[in-house]
Amino acid sequence: MRIPSIILVCALCLIALQIQATALEGAHAGTFQDALGREVRLASIPQRIISLAPSVTETLFFLGLGDRVVGVTDFSDHLPGAARKPKVGSFLHLNVEKIIDLKPDLVIASADRYRPGLLELLDQAGIKAYVVNPKDLLQVIECVKRIGRVCGVSEKADELAINLANRMDRVVEKIRPRKKPLVLFQINIKPIMTVNRDTLHHDLIRLAGGENLFADEPLTYPRISVEEVIRKGPEVIILSSMERGGLFEAARGEWMRWKSIPAVRNGRVFLIDSDITDRPSPRAFLGLERMAGLLHPEAAWE
Numbered sequence: 324m325r326i327p328s329i330i331l332v333c334a335l336c337l338i339a340l341q342i343q344a345t346a347l348e349g350a351h352a353g354t355f356q357d358a359l360g361r362e363v364r365l366a367s368i369p370q371r372i373i374s375l376a377p378s379v380t381e382t383l384f385f386l387g388l389g390d391r392v393v394g395v396t397d398f399s400d401h402l403p404g405a406a407r408k409p410k411v412g413s414f415l416h417l418n419v420e421k422i423i424d425l426k427p428d429l430v431i432a433s434a435d436r437y438r439p440g441l442l443e444l445l446d447q448a449g450i451k452a453y454v455v456n457p458k459d460l461l462q463v464i465e466c467v468k469r470i471g472r473v474c475g476v477s478e479k480a481d482e483l484a485i486n487l488a489n490r491m492d493r494v495v496e497k498i499r500p501r502k503k504p505l506v507l508f509q510i511n512i513k514p515i516m517t518v519n520r521d522t523l524h525h526d527l528i529r530l531a532g533g534e535n536l537f538a539d540e541p542l543t544y545p546r547i548s549v550e551e552v553i554r555k556g557p558e559v560i561i562l563s564s565m566e567r568g569g570l571f572e573a574a575r576g577e578w579m580r581w582k583s584i585p586a587v588r589n590g591r592v593f594l595i596d597s598d599i600t601d602r603p604s605p606r607a608f609l610g611l612e613r614m615a616g617l618l619h620p621e622a623a624w625e
Contacts, residue, residue, distance in 0.1 A: 324520065328414045355473050358456035359432050365451060368475035369429035373411060373422055376433035379470075380405050381457065381604035383431070386480055396436075398466075401598060401606070415439065423448050431455065431470065433603075457603040460611065464488055483605075490608045491530060491614055494615045497622045498532030504558035504618055506533035507586070510597070512562075512574045514546045523603050524563070531615035533559065551590035552586055559618055561588040563597040593617045 355363045359457045373394035374380040380399035383392055389404045397413040409425060412418040414436050422430065422445070430445060434456035435495060445452045453473055457466040464484045471480020506528050510516050518524040520538040528535045536557050537545060552560075562574055578584070578592050586592055595617070599610035615622070 355453065355469075357454040359454045361454065363451055363453050363473075365429070365473065367428075369427075369451075369473070371425070371427045371429070372474070373425060373427040374399060375411070375417070375430060376414075376436040377401070378457075378602040378604040379431050379433055381602065381606055382467060383474075384472055385483065385605045386474065386476055386594050388474055388476065391474070393427060393461065394422065414438070419444055423450065423494075429453060429473070431473075457523075458521075459523060459603075460487075460491055460530060460607060463603050463605065464491075466603070487605060487608055491611065494532075494611055495530055498615055498619050499584045501532055501619050501622070503532055503534045503547065504512070504591075505556065506618065507536045507552060507555075507557035507560045509560065509562045510544065510601075512570060515548070516544050516546055519543055519545065523607060524600055525598055526611055527607065527611050527614050528618075530611055531618050533614070533618045553581060556585050558585045558589070558591065560592040561595055561614065561617060562582070562593070563595045563600045591617075 336396055353365070355365065357363055370391055371393045372383065372388065372391050374383055374392060375396055377396065377399045380392065380395045381401060384405055385400050389402070392405070392408055394411045395405055395408045397410055397416075399408070409421070411421045411425070415438075419441065426447065427450060430450055430452040432452060432454050434454050437454075442452050442454075453470075455466050455469065457463045464487050467484045467487065468477075468480050471477050471483075499615070508518055508524050508528060510518060510524065517537045518535070519538075519540040519542065520535065521543050525535050526539060536552075536555055538549065560578055562571070575594055576590055578587055581587050595610070597614060599606050599613065
């Protein structure tokens, strides 16, 4: 009598597992709309993912999906696990053959980080591609949730998204009653370049309690002169350049010569890591917190 009971229990467990697996697959056997408005049909949860942007790579690892990532672009180097993944080239020199050889069941790209014609090539090879396009912190939060849904970790993605939103709200509440200083945000050394309002950098400045000095420029990344900066008189200068080492520090030293600029006169010329201000990934929230600390050091920042 005991043996049939054990068999019955095992059979019921097997049926339950099959039902669970079917439900899980069914939840993802559907169509997901990406940032380009494309309909991406997935038959099951993707297990072999290639990331085509450092920000996407960071988001995947943030969601705990690093073990499913089988390929990344050259500059996905922040996390040791990501740095060790097979490389598929860079934005300008993407190796489509390598992507195909890695046999992904999903490629995730950023709208401004893939070459023309790539999606058509992947489609011809039978490879699904999903495109994201976060431009500010709210869209980064939504991107975390979208990638989480596509990859079958919706519950975790929603929890992490709430945590990011809480971090942002905490900064906004701390700086709400404070005066907004005029900010020059420099992204390149020679020529001197800054950002307008259509950038992640602008969103970080705004949320951190600053006013972007060149927000209304028609070009997204305008070139500016020292004379313009002197005339506009920024109260804070923040340098976020891809140039590292001595050049990065030397650029700060160049500004320190111009004592007529309020930021220089008051010792408010700072450096910030470009990776936490340039990439629309969860690390941008660290960029927000760091920037708020630079703009409002008088606030209590734990």
